[in-house]
Amino acid sequence: MIAAPASGSGKTTLMLGLLRALADEGVAVQPFKSGPDYIDPAFHRAACGRDSYNLDSWAMPGALLDSLAAMAGDADMALAEASMGLFDGVATPGQSGSGAGAELARRFGWPVVLVLDVGGQAQSAAATALGFARYDPGVTIAGVILNRVASARHERLARAGMAAVGIDVLGALPRDASLRLPERHLGLVQAGEHPDLDARIAAHAAFVRAHVDLVALRARAAGGIAHAAPTRLVPPAQRIALARDAAFSFTYPHLLAGWRAAGATLLPFSPLADEPPAHDADLVWLPGGYPELHAGKIAAATRCLGALRDHATTRPVHGECGGYMVLGEALVDATGQSHRMAGLLGMVTSHAQRRLHLGYRRASLARALGGYAPGTALAGHEFHYSSILAQPDPPLAAVTDSDGAVVAETGSARGRVTGSFFHLIAAAER
Missing domain, CATH: 3.40.50.300 (P-loop containing nucleotide triphosphate hydrolases)
Structure with missing residues (x-):
């Protein structure tokens, strides 16, 4: 080490x-x-x-x-x-x-x-x-x-x-x-x-x-470690359309490997290239990244945003951190310019009003997140500088920090659409 x-x-x-x-x-x-x-x-x-x-x-x-x-x-x-x-x-x-x-x-x-x-x-x-x-x-x-x-x-x-x-x-x-x-x-x-x-x-x-x-x-290195197959991690769906490009790059290799080991199929697409998610996906997952650096291009990706709205009428869509912001009504960039996002959630976020949100998070789902049922406990972390200007939707989860203190950023849910500022690392022990 x-x-x-x-x-x-x-x-x-x-x-x-x-x-x-x-x-x-x-x-x-x-x-x-x-x-x-x-x-x-x-x-x-x-x-x-x-x-x-x-x-x-x-x-x-x-x-x-x-x-x-x-x-x-x-x-x-x-x-x-x-x-x-x-x-x-x-x-x-x-x-x-x-x-x-x-x-x-x-x-x-x-x-x-x-x-x-x-x-x-x-x-x-x-x-x-x-x-x-x-x-x-x-x-x-x-x-x-x-x-x-x-x-x-x-x-x-x-x-x-x-x-x-x-x-x-x-x-x-x-x-x-x-x-x-x-x-x-x-x-x-x-x-x-x-x-x-x-x-x-x-x-x-x-x-x-x-x-x-x-x-x-x-x-000075120590002795070796026996090889093992990836642990199977319960995926949120079996066919997952995963946003992957310069704006949506925050995905953990252990999660992707664990979902694949459990039989899930990952279907990458690029919102920045205005690509729609796979039409036969069971779930669309928008990970975190730096959408605020590409907000204008994302707002102009009408084909992709329209496909997200269509998907949400029958199947779940989830966003983490940056992906969560893109599912909201609008994203205000660092210059103060507002960009229209997918509008699947009512949230409005701003990078013009910066405040650090940092730390481990434990979330108990109040509503389903894809295939994760209400009551499922998730462990993860939060790290962003954006501020919430509006969040009218019901909370996705009860969220606490590493000391058990209640965290105000609960995520939100509307119909089949969910989002959170916490990044999933693993299912938590109850």
Whole structure:
């Protein structure tokens, strides 16, 4: 596991470089991402050619975690990117834990390589590393990689501090602002939006090869994991028309694989290309993404929006976050311009009035969501900046956060149409 004391320490830069550098050497690397995140796994896949699976101990039951970790069974090596700081999680445990990366490392016996930003310090960084090494006896710190090293002297002093406390240094990355990837309010700009993504990842790989001891890093990996077939996850329908394009890209690979394993058929379509959903689909599912960046084009996709309205007269339609906004009456973009949406729900949302909504969510359905019956409990997360200006429809679910506090964003339902700001991760234990 690639982890750090805090966000912004350089985990993603290192992770992408390691994935590509190892793949270039012929190593089959299975990537994972700790916690809820749609964007980093897409970069992982671009770096090494394999789908990256999210592992989330708050939202996922143990059996699902184990089956997803076992996707590394046919790989030479697994590499997991932690979120935030290694031990950071929520106060109230969920299905398998608090969501901290350390819980996954402990559960699967994965050694941790700690990325340390040593800017503004030298030997003192060893005190941080020693604290992490001793904090949880069940978590093994296999070594550290120093990041943002200013000079050869700076590196020498930082290495001396690590040697004094018996912690191995597996690499030292000098400061290099050119390797920064552009960011947006949900994190990095999506992988598919970079015209030069492969060249950027290749540059990360060259940087890592030059400054990290890949042989020593591989030698510290733990033993393998037995291969397992994907867990069957109850799908919301058997034939699912799934919106997939630059505006609707937030789908978790484990959900899609689990639905397919249960016999569901996924039928992709692109609202941005004004494609209608498959006419014989049992359910239309609009995932999240960045529809606010394409609101004008979506509003002009009259063929697609008309097909959504036709579908909703006889069969269910569901939207998550961005998809939810598109099912509403209107979407106000960041400039304040209002765009007419599908009008299947009465909701009006605005990106001109930004407010962060963030955190784990547990939802108990008050109304059916496709094939999920009322009373079904779902675990997921919410992460958006949009504000609701109007929401006249009945609530879809009773929603609480990770501490059990009631959340006002309940989703909404009208006829066969449903939508929510929470992104589904897994069915929750009651």
